[in-house]
Amino acid sequence: MSWVDESGQHEGYVAAVLADGGEPAPPPGGRPMPWWAYNGADGPRAVAVRGACACGWRGSATHPLDFGDDDATEGYEADTGPYADWDRHTAAAEGLVPPDVEHLLDALRRRIAEVAEARPVTALHIAARVEAEAPRYSADAALAARRGLVSWETIGKAFDTTAEAAETRFTLRPPD
Numbered sequence: 001m002s003w004v005d006e007s008g009q010h011e012g013y014v015a016a017v018l019a020d021g022g023e024p025a026p027p028p029g030g031r032p033m034p035w036w037a038y039n040g041a042d043g044p045r046a047v048a049v050r051g052a053c054a055c056g057w058r059g060s061a062t063h064p065l066d067f068g069d070d071d072a073t074e075g076y077e078a079d080t081g082p083y084a085d086w087d088r089h090t091a092a093a094e095g096l097v098p099p100d101v102e103h104l105l106d107a108l109r110r111r112i113a114e115v116a117e118a119r120p121v122t123a124l125h126i127a128a129r130v131e132a133e134a135p136r137y138s139a140d141a142a143l144a145a146r147r148g149l150v151s152w153e154t155i156g157k158a159f160d161t162t163a164e165a166a167e168t169r170f171t172l173r174p175p176d
Contacts, residue, residue: 005090011054012086014074016046017062039067049073051085059085142170
């Protein structure tokens with residue numbers, strides 16, 4: 001079984017791990033064989049599995065395998081094991097917004113809507129404050145990304161603009 005992230009750029013799968021810690025060489029044609037094919041009947045026997053991605057990433061953790069239980073070995077339904085490792089890889093690689101932050105943003109939107117029903121002017125003040133703070137969050141995130149050697153192209157893409165526009169926006173800001 002393989003998984004594709006929401007960007008469509010990462011295809012994850014469960015890689016077989018041999019006794020020496022390595023992975024079996026890919027067969028002619030290049031596509032890796034499924035982990036369960038390495039049962040020792042026609043070739044090497046896997047002793048564990050790890051998360052892997054078509055982009056070249058390999059999980060550092062190995063996980064137990066059970067040739068009789070694909071779901072437990074792959075971890076997809078339980079969000080554990082190789083699947084969870086790959087999911088964390090794609091979140092880090094693609095900069096996906098963590099679920100807890102998505103929940104916070106959604107809760108804020110809902111709360112402003114609730115306040116607006118009873119106290120619309122207060123809701124306007126709340127929305128104005130959120131709007132006023134947003135540039136600081138953006139600048140802080142962009143500056144942290146640059147300290148982490150993230151390219152202007154990647155920063156621009158995150159803000160739906162060009163690398164040049166992002167660099168201008170975040171390097172020419174007045175001090176707080």
